Amino acid sequence: MLMHHLLYRAAERAPDNVAFNWVDRDVALTASEAVDSMERMAGALAHLGVAPGDRVLIFAHNGMDYLLAMLGSWRLGAISALVNVKYADDLAYYVDDHRPKAIIYTHDMEGPVKAAAAAVGCVSHLICMDGPQDGAHALPELLAARFTPPNDPEDASAIAHLSYTSGTTGKPKGACLAHEPTVTAARCIGERLRIRADDRSFGPTALSSSYQLVANLLPPMAVGATVNVMGKWTQASGWEALERTGATVFVGNPVVLTELLEESQARGRLPSPLRFGLSGGGPVPPTLRKAFRDVLKLPLVESFGQSEIGGFFALGFPELEPDDTKLVRIGPGTPDKEVAILTTSGTRAPIGTVGEICLRGGFMAGYWGRPEKTAETTRGGWLHSGDLGSIDADGYVTMRGRVAELVTVDGVDWFPRDVEEALATQPGVLLAALVGIPNPRGGATPIAFVTERPGQTVDPIALKAAIAPLVSYDLTPLVIRKAISLPMTPTGKIAKATLAAEAAV
Numbered sequence: 001m002l003m004h005h006l007l008y009r010a011a012e013r014a015p016d017n018v019a020f021n022w023v024d025r026d027v028a029l030t031a032s033e034a035v036d037s038m039e040r041m042a043g044a045l046a047h048l049g050v051a052p053g054d055r056v057l058i059f060a061h062n063g064m065d066y067l068l069a070m071l072g073s074w075r076l077g078a079i080s081a082l083v084n085v086k087y088a089d090d091l092a093y094y095v096d097d098h099r100p101k102a103i104i105y106t107h108d109m110e111g112p113v114k115a116a117a118a119a120v121g122c123v124s125h126l127i128c129m130d131g132p133q134d135g136a137h138a139l140p141e142l143l144a145a146r147f148t149p150p151n152d153p154e155d156a157s158a159i160a161h162l163s164y165t166s167g168t169t170g171k172p173k174g175a176c177l178a179h180e181p182t183v184t185a186a187r188c189i190g191e192r193l194r195i196r197a198d199d200r201s202f203g204p205t206a207l208s209s210s211y212q213l214v215a216n217l218l219p220p221m222a223v224g225a226t227v228n229v230m231g232k233w234t235q236a237s238g239w240e241a242l243e244r245t246g247a248t249v250f251v252g253n254p255v256v257l258t259e260l261l262e263e264s265q266a267r268g269r270l271p272s273p274l275r276f277g278l279s280g281g282g283p284v285p286p287t288l289r290k291a292f293r294d295v296l297k298l299p300l301v302e303s304f305g306q307s308e309i310g311g312f313f314a315l316g317f318p319e320l321e322p323d324d325t326k327l328v329r330i331g332p333g334t335p336d337k338e339v340a341i342l343t344t345s346g347t348r349a350p351i352g353t354v355g356e357i358c359l360r361g362g363f364m365a366g367y368w369g370r371p372e373k374t375a376e377t378t379r380g381g382w383l384h385s386g387d388l389g390s391i392d393a394d395g396y397v398t399m400r401g402r403v404a405e406l407v408t409v410d411g412v413d414w415f416p417r418d419v420e421e422a423l424a425t426q427p428g429v430l431l432a433a434l435v436g437i438p439n440p441r442g443g444a445t446p447i448a449f450v451t452e453r454p455g456q457t458v459d460p461i462a463l464k465a466a467i468a469p470l471v472s473y474d475l476t477p478l479v480i481r482k483a484i485s486l487p488m489t490p491t492g493k494i495a496k497a498t499l500a501a502e503a504a505v
Helices: 005-013 031-047 064-076 085-098 107-120 139-144 179-193 210-223 235-245 254-267 286-296 371-377 416-424 460-470 496-504
Strands: 018-022 027-030 055-059 079-082 102-105 125-128 159-164 174-178 200-203 226-229 249-252 276-279 300-304 338-342 355-360 383-391 397-402 407-409 412-414 429-438 444-452 479-482
Touching: 005 018, 005 031, 005 179, 005 210, 018 031, 018 064, 027 031, 031 064, 031 139, 055 064, 055 085, 055 107, 064 079, 064 159, 064 226, 079 085, 085 107, 085 174, 102 107, 107 125, 125 139, 159 179, 159 210, 174 179, 174 210, 179 210, 200 210, 200 235, 210 226, 210 249, 235 254, 249 254, 254 276, 254 286, 286 300, 286 416, 338 383, 371 383, 397 416, 407 429, 407 444, 412 416, 416 429, 416 444, 416 460, 429 496, 444 496, 460 479
Parallel strands: 018 226, 055 079, 055 102, 079 159, 102 125, 200 226, 200 249, 249 276, 276 300, 444 479
Antiparallel strands: 018 027, 159 174, 338 355, 355 383, 383 397, 407 412, 429 444
16 A cells, blocks of 8 residues: 555545644644645646656655645655755755755755755755745645646555665665555554544654654554644643644654653643653653653653664553563564564574564665665665664563664673663753763773753762662763753754764863
8 A cells, every 4th residue: 555545545434534733833634635735736746847756855844735745745656855954054965865856845944955956956846835936936836726646656666755864873874665564564553552533643753754754644644543743842832732732642752752741740730632652763761651650640652663664663552561670661563574683693582682673574675875785784684773672571672772872891881771771760860871982991981961850950979879789880980971951863862973072072
């Protein structure tokens, strides 16, 4: 099945149900209106010469036109290529990498878009979402013309979606997702999360992330539920938007989920009728899951995925976990995929043993224009995550950390997450991150950065003593530093490369 066909089927079942809602502008489309808008978008792009296989770069803030640009591209058999607007300074790199036929953008991105298009020289059309600009088509005018789109190619094996890796281990790579198996994965995710037609999913993180695709967009579309997107999240306005929209599912990252917790505590209640939170984009501290359970009485479901999957390695259930010792576990793999822990020799590791988390049974078609990197990542028929973890006797995956983030201290490999989660249990600590900087004697010196909760202070020396019994490492070399804030990537992860560079100064 094709991604946009999910919208067709939803419109057939319940044409008047709200399919999409743009929270910032309070603009909603029913399923039938969304189909009509998708057809008009496809017609506009076809009028400009966009054909199957062409790339359409969407460089914009979250909004309704963003969703429609994705859908219209899929409807044509073209590829929606997504780049986060926070990468404006590097846009020419992305344009040159996948060489789009057209760029659809918001008006405030005019400078970076025109500079990148001029530098690369492959872009035939610039399309401004917000109206006319010099050298660009006005999207409202194109849509108003109601150009008739060509017949749907209906090629489920075609690449539909290109989103970029975060670039933590090199230059960002464009991961190409085909309609299938991404649709199958989304349906399995929806079943795991028990999403139904009367649900209202709410996602404030960037639509450029494949996490939004497989968590907040496709699973609700598959059952005809409502998808809410938000472009300008703040702790207070986000809470009020959740309340106003009657959201039942909140799709976020640990940062915005922490803000939901804090705002709900300040107001004395959850935004009604929220029934669970879903986290992605980075490991969830057990302390956060415990607070959701004990303070909010709300399940916090953890997911573990990558741009390369079009789904998840592991996904929890929308249930409260009563056992504190199990809060570090993510969940089992989904039924459409096989997940295993592999040793360095490529064999399966014994139950409970740490190794590389790998997957087969449906993942990306490859990295755009990088056959060697594709072969390396998918060697042996497995998608290699580059993350270390284990699977227990229940089939649940626990992620320990990226191979590239291991800190070797006096010959011992430290998993940063062990120290970070121990620090997170201490009063006054809001966020914690461990990095290593080169040690002249060899290996690395471990440095942990912590931020303080509002109105509270922490003592690094006392913190070090407090967590010593909680970890298996000799903490003598550990240095703990306080920070006002921690650098973040556009997807909401702590930018450890930046942090390590700052620590080395």
